[in-house]
Amino acid sequence: MTRFAMLSSILAGLFCSSATFAAQAPPPGDAERGKAAFLRYGCYTCHGYDAQGVPGRKLAPNPLAWPAFSSFVRTSPGEMPTFTPQVLPDQDLADIHAYLRSKPPTPNPATIPLLQELGR
């Protein structure tokens, strides 16, 4: 696949067909199994134990909708390796997505006094 074609495919996955994908509910997944898979496949080494990102992309809370998420994982155009179903089975990926959906909201920075002292 050429780079252009691959990028087009991903963009389609991320944006162009969002109306179609939005209607697609994520497959059934288990958050506990997803957490184990998140660790087992080493996702956390770039995205953090809590999927907070740094240096990788922030994944949670509020992860990408399933179609965009699965498209990105399966056809990553960037530094992240491409995780095909052969190396990361569909069920494991669905579990990981369930784990990401389970993460609680991040705190409001305005409510953290320590943060107000920074950058000054």
Place this chain on the structure above:
Amino acid sequence: MKKNVSSTVDRRKFLAGVAVAGAAVTAEGARGAILPGGEETARAPSATRPSTVLAQAEISTRSVPGPADGNPNLTKGRPGSDFMLDVIKSLDIDYVFTNPASSCRGLHDSIITYGDNKKPELLTCMHEESATAMAHGYFKVAGKPAIAMCHGTVGLQHATMGIYNAWCDRAPVILMTGNSRDANTRRPGVPTTHSVQDPAAMIRDFLKWDDNPASLQHFAESLVRAYRIAMTPPHEPVLIVLDTDLQEQGIPDGAPLRIPKFSVPVPPAGEPNALREIARLLVNADRPVIVADRCARTEAGLKSLVQLAELLNATVIDQGGRMNFPNLHPLYARGSGGVAQADVVLGLELTDFFGTVNEFIDNTEAQQSSRIKPGAKLISIGTGDVFIHANFQDFQRYQPVDISIAADGEATLPSLVEAVRTEITPARRAVIEKRGQAAQAAYVQSKQQMRAAAAAAAWDASPVSSARLCAELWPLIRNEDWALVGRALGGWPQRMWNFDKHYQHAGGSGGAGVGYNLPSAVGAALAHKEHGRLAINIQPDGDCMYAPGAIWTSAHHKIPMLTIMNNNRAYHQEVMHLQRMAAWRQRRMDRWHIATTIRDPYVSFAKLADAMGVAGIGPIETPADLAPALKKGLDIVKRGEPVVIDVVMQPR
């Protein structure tokens, strides 16, 4: 066995004599008497040096035989290594980092007896790579070189990765290595195994200069030359071989020895016509961007860059090889993404201009793309082209530029500032001011983004996040005269703290050789100690485990430093390479942890520190426990001692 002789010389008078720095001196005569130099004196001596006879008598060691002494086992005349030490002292070198070496025994003895282990003082190191890294870190804070003294062959080979880091990072470490060149006088067995025809051959690809002096006069000239070469930008390591016979044999009667005059070299600065052309491009640009890597090494350099940026209201991307620019300045930026909209990019002492303006994605198609707009003008000022070797590829890919000035960035900045000031017209001033307003607005927004990012980056999670650690530490140090001597932990310190002094950060290893951070931090903390600064080292656990003996060195020499062990229990950067290989080859993706993690068992860094005489705290595993541990650690450091706080952290 050597015997002592009585002393009637006042010790303080002697020390006042040997403390003279930078003087040209002459050693001569039957007893190796040293007399003050005349016409070649670089800096006027504040005191007259004592004769060697008086000096030796004062320190109660026997190197000058008495008239009736016919013992063939005694050194005849003044030891050669005493003269070597005189040369070292003339260069105002404060420290010699070393692991003890039989091939350097003559000079070792001279330093601790004849020189009383003062200026230079020996620092006991556990590995030659650590010794080299300490000298490397020391230079970047002190602004002057130290010596890393290595045993012949094996010691120098141990030092090689440290030397390569110094080479890549442009740090003028003065290396010395012992060697027995004369097969007829060298000891058989191990000393012969450790001898070599050409000691520098193994590292010459990343040395700026080296010599293997055949006489003491040759040594004097070569060491002064080596110092001068090392301190002329681009600063790089140099090597002088210490021949064992030269160290250990007495100075022959009547040998006229002279220490050459030393003068600090003036760095090469940019040519005025070329600077005017650069100034025109910068002033007339709509989006000029300045990128600096190893540019500012002094307060003056930092201020000059601020002047240039403010004249132009140009964004400054600080790549962090040195502390080039205050991080809370509205024009400060990190990351190379900022060059994308630039119409003129000024690179100051960039090692990797190609990597600055190009992006490379490590995927099967090895995608490479330009970050900059077509037609953007590229300007380079730096010493990278002044001195270069062919073999090792630290010079990076070739990047064509529109104007290239082979000159020292810091030395060139004042002239460039004036040239820019001259070029600014009223019309361009209006454009520049408008650009400044936009930068100010973006700056305010960036602070809000930073706080939101810190809150979102696992703020309350265990293990502790990098953002949380840096946020907890800042209120405890902000009113101190602090300096970060270790790595920058994902850039969070630069996003959160206020770096406004040139010594507050000295960049990384240069060669990305793991094992640099801990010993270089010790060397940097040593340089900060004399200024009473609070040295903070955020220490990667994997780096520490290369040569943890540097912790002992900090304890033994009472070097205060707050070390926070960034204990993420793996070499995480390597993990994605294995994931990438498995992905490309369609193989199982769950075995990446083999040979990349530091677990089963975990390392207890608090116990490791305790075992080396350094207070160990931790492991700290939750954010709530951070502040009390940090306060406790800071109390210890303020008493003048090192401390290690083991913090279990998120992967990056």
